[in-house]
Amino acid sequence: MASQSRTAAIVGMYEWPKRLDRDVSAMQIKAASISKALEDAGLKWSDVDGLYDANDGEGGGGLGLAPYLGLKPTVIDTTAVGGTAYEFQTAHALADIASGKCNVAVLSYGSKAASQRIPIGTGGASAASNWQSNMENPYGHTLVSSYAMVASRHMYQYGSTPEQLAEIAVTTRYHAMRNPQAVQAMNDLQFQGVNEISIEDVLESRMIADPLHLLECCMVSDGGGALVIASGDVARNTRKKPVWILGSGQATKYRENKGDITTSAAAQSAPIAFGEAQVRPDEIDIAMIYDSFTITVAVMLEDLGFCKKGEFGDFVAGGRLRFDRPGALALNTDGGGLSSNHPGMRGLFLLLEATRQLRGESTSQVPGAKLAVAHGNGGYLGHTHCGGTIILAAD
Amino acid sequence: MPNRPMPVFPEPDTQAFWEAAKRHELTYQQCNSCRGVVFTPRAHCTACGSPDLAIKVSRGEGEVYTYSVVRQNRNPSFADLGAYAVAYIDLDEGFRMLSNVVGVNDPTKDVHCGQRVRVEWEKQESGDYPIPVFRPI
Numbered sequence: 001m002a003s004q005s006r007t008a009a010i011v012g013m014y015e016w017p018k019r020l021d022r023d024v025s026a027m028q029i030k031a032a033s034i035s036k037a038l039e040d041a042g043l044k045w046s047d048v049d050g051l052y053d054a055n056d057g058e059g060g061g062g063l064g065l066a067p068y069l070g071l072k073p074t075v076i077d078t079t080a081v082g083g084t085a086y087e088f089q090t091a092h093a094l095a096d097i098a099s100g101k102c103n104v105a106v107l108s109y110g111s112k113a114a115s116q117r118i119p120i121g122t123g124g125a126s127a128a129s130n131w132q133s134n135m136e137n138p139y140g141h142t143l144v145s146s147y148a149m150v151a152s153r154h155m156y157q158y159g160s161t162p163e164q165l166a167e168i169a170v171t172t173r174y175h176a177m178r179n180p181q182a183v184q185a186m187n188d189l190q191f192q193g194v195n196e197i198s199i200e201d202v203l204e205s206r207m208i209a210d211p212l213h214l215l216e217c218c219m220v221s222d223g224g225g226a227l228v229i230a231s232g233d234v235a236r237n238t239r240k241k242p243v244w245i246l247g248s249g250q251a252t253k254y255r256e257n258k259g260d261i262t263t264s265a266a267a268q269s270a271p272i273a274f275g276e277a278q279v280r281p282d283e284i285d286i287a288m289i290y291d292s293f294t295i296t297v298a299v300m301l302e303d304l305g306f307c308k309k310g311e312f313g314d315f316v317a318g319g320r321l322r323f324d325r326p327g328a329l330a331l332n333t334d335g336g337g338l339s340s341n342h343p344g345m346r347g348l349f350l351l352l353e354a355t356r357q358l359r360g361e362s363t364s365q366v367p368g369a370k371l372a373v374a375h376g377n378g379g380y381l382g383h384t385h386c387g388g389t390i391i392l393a394a395d
Numbered sequence: 396m397p398n399r400p401m402p403v404f405p406e407p408d409t410q411a412f413w414e415a416a417k418r419h420e421l422t423y424q425q426c427n428s429c430r431g432v433v434f435t436p437r438a439h440c441t442a443c444g445s446p447d448l449a450i451k452v453s454r455g456e457g458e459v460y461t462y463s464v465v466r467q468n469r470n471p472s473f474a475d476l477g478a479y480a481v482a483y484i485d486l487d488e489g490f491r492m493l494s495n496v497v498g499v500n501d502p503t504k505d506v507h508c509g510q511r512v513r514v515e516w517e518k519q520e521s522g523d524y525p526i527p528v529f530r531p532i
């Protein structure tokens with residue numbers, strides 16, 4: 001491990017505990033989360049010299065966030081690629097710290113998707129016109145059907161089954177039931193049956209867009225949080241064990257003539273990240289993979305290199321990816337977007353739970369977890385998306 | 396009569412496609428430099444960047460690459476349709492387009508990957524542009 005990077009580490013984190021919160025603004029969620037994450041790190045407000053923002057929040061962004069917070073950073077990065085903005089921003093923070101542009105970088109997120117009843121998954125087409133909308137709006141394609149199309153093709157091409165996809169939702173719910181914030185979320189958002197679920201439960205839930213059932217779709221919640229990334233020098237003196245950023249990869253994938261819809265951007269981003277980190281997929285303890293839908297996790301387990309293309313079904317079967325199965329990868333140990341937290345851009349929470357695991361603070365803790373991968377997805381899987389891979393390590 | 400959202404103009408990339416649609420012509424583009432097939436319509440070749448593209452008329456036959464059946468859509472244009480199939484259609488000329496598969500008894504059972512389909516033009520209450528949809532052959 002000697003040649004692996006110890007340039008920058010995650011040193012502070014905070015996840016907004018409530019998933020339905022009518023009394024705060026997204027900007028308040030961001031500012032309060034940054035304050036708590038700095039406290040977690042043992043750093044001061046005035047230590048922050050890098051701000052990374054995905055243009056979320058009311059009046060935030062590159063122009064708005066710094067004045068709202070009252071900071072004058074030397075780096076302002078507004079990378080916005082949907083839900084994986086935070087994996088991209090983490091890679092940029094690593095580079096900015098490596099080049100000496102900043103020492104303490106802060107990523108933040110705030111969203112009111114649930115209390116404002118934003119119809120993320122089944123919303124209609126917008127009235128604006130552009131080169132894509134004019135070719136798509138007449139057909140009633142939704143976010144969910146875009147993911148479902150990947151599932152249909154995966155089943156056709158590889159013979160994967162609804163039961164295999166359902167196993168992913170069963171596994172994440174198993175973890176969610178051990179996370180008090182996730183249990184509270186499911187209660188507040190009025191889930192039917194806040195309990196562990198079976199494959200049959202998933203397949204008997206309402207079909208949203210064939211072949212995806214309700215329990216295969218992430219929740220729509222409020223939420224947010226913050227992440228503090230610091231240089232190696234700073235990280236050695238913070239309150240918690242540093243979680244080192246070993247490698248990163250970025251890619252995009254989109255609808256193309258003759259393209260393979262069953263392969264995601266992860267197939268391009270993951271080899272770059274694993275190569276930079278000098279680790280192999282089979283060495284990873286914790287996989288935090290963007291579970292907007294079960295199919296998202298299925299194709300990304302394959303594309304990240306954990307199993308062969310088309311073979312996720314055997315890889316996840318029988319609860320193999322639960323945190324309490326020794327020797328196997330543990331998947332989405334916070335409960336994921338399916339059962340804990342999905343305010344629209346889940347990428348930040350992947351990094352937060354990976355950090356908890358590598359510190360030993362998860363509610364579904366894998367003993368001695370050393371290596372984690374966080375892979376985010378922004379956009380629509382079967383249409384146009386970006387994928388960001390981050391490899392993290394404990395000392 | 397169906398009441399789908401109309402394309403909205405001015406929008407320079409897609410105008411020619413929808414004018415051809417009024418003549419019931421399903422068009423795609425081919426690059427005169429590298430012969431690459433371009434779809435959806437653009438003013439440059441996505442393989443080589445050349446602006447020298449020819450507009451071609453498709454025979455309108457192909458196969459379902461993949462599909463999903465939408466059970467729930469809050470957009471008023473689709474809210475009352477019942478379950479309907481959205482699909483990517485691979486046309487025989489080598490381009491892939493988003494559309495709907497229509498004319499089946501039960502879209503949850505009668506649409507599948509690899510199914511051969513042919514274009515048909517659906518008149519719309521919502522405006523002058525007929526929408527190309529596909530029916531199993």
Ligand SMILES: [Zn+2]
Nearest residue numbers: 426429440443
């Ligand atoms: Zn060309």
